[in-house]
Amino acid sequence: MTRAEALGRALERLRRQNGVGSTLTLKELVEEYLAQHDAEPETIDKLSWLLAKALRAFGGRCLPELRSQEIAAWRMTISPGHRFEATQSLRQVLPRAVVWGMIDSNPAKHGVDIPQLRRTDKRPFESWTQLDELASRLGPRYGPPVLFAAATGLRPGE
Numbered sequence: 001m002t003r004a005e006a007l008g009r010a011l012e013r014l015r016r017q018n019g020v021g022s023t024l025t026l027k028e029l030v031e032e033y034l035a036q037h038d039a040e041p042e043t044i045d046k047l048s049w050l051l052a053k054a055l056r057a058f059g060g061r062c063l064p065e066l067r068s069q070e071i072a073a074w075r076m077t078i079s080p081g082h083r084f085e086a087t088q089s090l091r092q093v094l095p096r097a098v099v100w101g102m103i104d105s106n107p108a109k110h111g112v113d114i115p116q117l118r119r120t121d122k123r124p125f126e127s128w129t130q131l132d133e134l135a136s137r138l139g140p141r142y143g144p145p146v147l148f149a150a151a152t153g154l155r156p157g158e
Helices: 003-017 026-036 041-058 068-075 080-099 128-152
Strands: none
Touching: 026 041, 026 080, 041 068, 041 080, 068 080
16 A cells, blocks of 8 residues: 555545545455455455455446446346345445445445345255155264254254
């Protein structure tokens, strides 16, 4: 970071403390948010990956320039499999700018519809007999954990 960049960031911090910050870009907000976000490294990595989608579209824009209509149009350019999470990640970051007095409201929330994902119930086995057969094939080391996972409703990702 150059001295000019460091000075710019320090001035922006002062502006924010006085409630007049407005020159921060979305990219700078995301960087600051991620630096302060208290989560596991894997969570930070996924959040960074999801936010990169918004940064490609809006990263260089100053926060007050972000518009709900543009965010709504942008989210429709994202593949359906990632659309919900990418929009949610942007919605997660922008409230920080509201709290810091940089914007009055979250433009990714007001006027941007974000329907909940509909998860389908997955049933890989037709019966407990099939599950017992699999567990016996896996043997005494791996069979019991499979039965436990199935009996307790553990999801595949867990």
